Amino acid sequence: MIAVAAPGGHAYRWRRRLARGAVLGLTALLVASLPWLWTTAGARGHVYDEADAPAADVVIVLGTAVAADRRHPENRLAGRLETAAELVHSGRARVVLVSGDGGGASGDEPAVMTTYLTERLGVDPRRIVADPYGLDTYDSCARAREVYGVERALVVTQSWHVSRAVTLCRHLGLDVDGVIAHCPGCGTALFVEKTIRDYLASGKAAWDAVLRRPPAVHSPADSGVRDALTS
Numbered sequence: 001m002i003a004v005a006a007p008g009g010h011a012y013r014w015r016r017r018l019a020r021g022a023v024l025g026l027t028a029l030l031v032a033s034l035p036w037l038w039t040t041a042g043a044r045g046h047v048y049d050e051a052d053a054p055a056a057d058v059v060i061v062l063g064t065a066v067a068a069d070r071r072h073p074e075n076r077l078a079g080r081l082e083t084a085a086e087l088v089h090s091g092r093a094r095v096v097l098v099s100g101d102g103g104g105a106s107g108d109e110p111a112v113m114t115t116y117l118t119e120r121l122g123v124d125p126r127r128i129v130a131d132p133y134g135l136d137t138y139d140s141c142a143r144a145r146e147v148y149g150v151e152r153a154l155v156v157t158q159s160w161h162v163s164r165a166v167t168l169c170r171h172l173g174l175d176v177d178g179v180i181a182h183c184p185g186c187g188t189a190l191f192v193e194k195t196i197r198d199y200l201a202s203g204k205a206a207w208d209a210v211l212r213r214p215p216a217v218h219s220p221a222d223s224g225v226r227d228a229l230t231s
Contacts, residue, residue: 035206036199042167047178050083054177057229058153059084059093062140062165063100063109070107073116076158079182081113084156085121087179093154095127095228099140102132110134126231129224133217137161138208141169141176142215148225150174156181160195164205171209 048054061084067074073081087093096117100109110130117123129148134140144150152175155165159180166178 033199035202038206039164039167039202042170043163043178046166046170046176047162047180049180050086050182053087053092053154053179055092056152056154056177057094058097058144058150058225059087059095059179060097060099060140060144060150060153060155060169060176061113062137062155062157062161063098063104063113063134065104065106066109066112067106071112071115073112074106075185076181076183077109077113078116079158079184079186080156081116081121082184083179083181085117085123087154087156088123088127095129095225096123097129097131097144097148097150097153097225099131099134099144101135102130108132127228129222129228133215133219135216137165138168138172138205138213139215139217141165141172141174143217143219144169145172145174146215147219147222149221149223150225152176154179158183158186158194160191160198164198164202168205168209 061080064077064080065074066072066077072078084093084096088096098110098113098117100113102108102110110132114125114128114130117128118125131140131143131148134143141155144153153169155162155169155176156179157165162178162180166176169176
């Protein structure tokens with residue numbers, strides 16, 4: 001007797017494979033998104049626009065690339081500094097901790113940040129403390145707590161980065177609120193690019209947090225922030 005395949009058998013098997021692949025794909029996407037969901041949930045209720053930001057003694061400005069001349073901030077960094085300066089001038093922050101890579105590929109981030117704050121934005125240099133070893137977001141948060149003794153602060157960065165920064169800082173023991181920085185000249189393409197980059201970077205952030213890794217550069221305690229607050 002010759003077996004006859006059930007009508008639609010091939011189509012049924014194909015649909016089952018397709019459904020199984022979709023389930024596996026969605027599961028993989030969910031697992032890959034867990035770090036991003038962690039950073040988003042961890043920052044909920046702690047992110048503000050500049051106009052609505054609460055007060056804190058210290059505002060941390062996270063570094064990023066400087067301009068091609070190596071003497072001025074590029075747009076993203078300028079926006080962060082301008083937002084921090086507004087917080088100081090409005091009395092919602094007293095000291096600015098500029099944290100970035102002092103030997104960065106584009107230039108000395110904290111030095112450029114300090115110069116811009118003092119010469120362009122009118123912030124008293126006695127109110128500025130520079131950390132040249134904030135080599136990434138995790139290190140900036142960890143060193144603010146461990147080296148400079150910061151316990152309560154505002155952290156300023158752009159919208160695509162602020163949740164990750166807030167969640168990492170809070171995980172490391174800082175009572176922080178995030179303030180969304182200005183971004184002059186930042187278009188939609190840049191926003192999309194940086195959002196995707198930050199989504200991918202959330203995996204490393206979660207891994208660093210789980211391992212509680214020490215900052216890349218170890219430094220003794222620095223009284224700079226405390227001195228600036230009492231000067």
